[in-house]
Amino acid sequence: MIRDRGYVSGERIGSERDLADRFDVSRPMLREALSVLESMRVIERRPQSGIYMRDTREVSLDLLALQSDLGLPLSQEDVRDLNEFRQMLEVQAIGLACRNRSDEDLAAIDAILQLSQQRLAAGESLAAQDAQFHMAICAASGNRLIRRAAHSFWLASSARRELYFANAENARRSLRQHRALRDAIGARDTSAAMEVLGLHLGNVERFWRDHVGAQGGGTSGRK
DSSP states (O other): OHHHHTOOTTOEEEOHHHHHHHHTOOHHHHHHHHHHHHHTTSEEEETTTEEEEOOTTSOOHHHHHHHHHHTOOOOHHHHHHHHHHHHHHHHHHHHHHHHHOOHHHHHHHHHHHHHHHHHHHTTOOOHHHHHHHHHHHHHHTTOHHHHHHHHHHHHTTHHHHHHHHTSHHHHHHHHHHHHHHHHHHHTTOHHHHHHHHHHHHHHHHHHHHHHHHHTTOOOOOOO
């Protein structure tokens, strides 16, 4: 419904009674669904008024995951925030992985790269392997909180990765950079790993900035 109607921040969706009638569901079932959306800060319930879309500037990884699943567009601000969060997360993960990685971690990364090459040769998407690769690096960091944060981040971008990897050049370039990251981590060369990561994230950011711009995605300044 949110996707099909294109609701915007602050727009009234309806009352509980309206929505229960519209979807032919019981009020208790509706309240349960609304509670989930409210906890994700997608909607807010106003007493004696109804249910409204929240300000989309109030972002969370759960909300971005829902937007991704629904196919809702990103704003330029979303692109910036996602890229900055990912950069903070992966810079720390890469540094720790260079120091803490084990032979088993490298073997797991190698297996992902091998499968990625096979899928690329077959003309298949690398979206799932991309997430697996970066999750493997976070696992190699040895930090459980980084690994958990990375898992939440990748859930928030699952559908969008399919669009990114539908571009063949994106897929080829990403795999080349993944191999370079693996080699740097294997050599415990933090400086080289950071250089490759900077190029890697820069490519992703430019793609999404251009894509959102072409789709007419808005932007807003920082507070």
